[in-house]
Amino acid sequence: MSEEVRHESRAPGVSEPGNLREAFGHHGSCLRRDMVQLQSLIDDAVGNLLTHFTAISELARARVVALEQEAGAGGQESDASVAQEIVVHSRRAVVDLQCHDMVSQLLGNMKSRIDALEAAASLASGDTGASQQIRDVLAQVTVLEQRKPTAQPVMKTGDIDLF
């Protein structure tokens, strides 16, 4: 049985009166835990990639200078081509490693929205006069969704505006 299915079976039934808060709480906790795991995985992976990138790029920078000097001093044309390729790949790596910041911001925004949804569920299972409060909390979720700090679907470099 998969992890997800086992969680599902332990979740309280939402059809039962008063269980809405418990069900939201359960699924909210599961989502939050998975988001923490996702953040941890990406922190670890990007941290390691940065270490390797820094080491490789330091070696590559020295090699690029040497290759350019050799090419300039009548060396093989392939030396200049290799130097150019190293520069292009390093540039691309700098762009892609910035995914760490974007993913972290999205996860932070998602966590805030789950917190707000849980608050709404908590109100829903309380007294009947809570409907306006629920609407207010759900409105906050909508605002958070609209304020999503990262809209980029791919790692394409962004626009530049000079005022």
Add this chain to the structure above:
Amino acid sequence: MAKKILAVDDSATVRQMVCYTLRGAGYEVVEAEDGMDALSKAKKEQVHMVLTDHNMPRMDGLTLVRHLRAMPAYKLAPILFLTTESSDAIKSQGRAAGATGWMVKPFDPERLLEVVKKVMG
């Protein structure tokens, strides 16, 4: 003497990429992890340019720019935003706060260097 740039971002990864790019081109880089840290460092040592994120804990980029523009030492210094935010509304706020320009992440190292050279004159 190398020109000094203050790089402000709560993401250590972005700071590392900015430092890699700017130091590789011969600039001196001072790092700050949010607006509050940046303001403190800008007061302690004069930098030639500020490159700042917008969404940061304690003090965001817009507030930082307003504080810096109120200081005589940074009235005319180039201040660029480097952020994931790309809406026209937030860019307008940046412009009104006194920013010199707005760059949307992720940045390309070569384009960043072109812009830095351009705004530093």
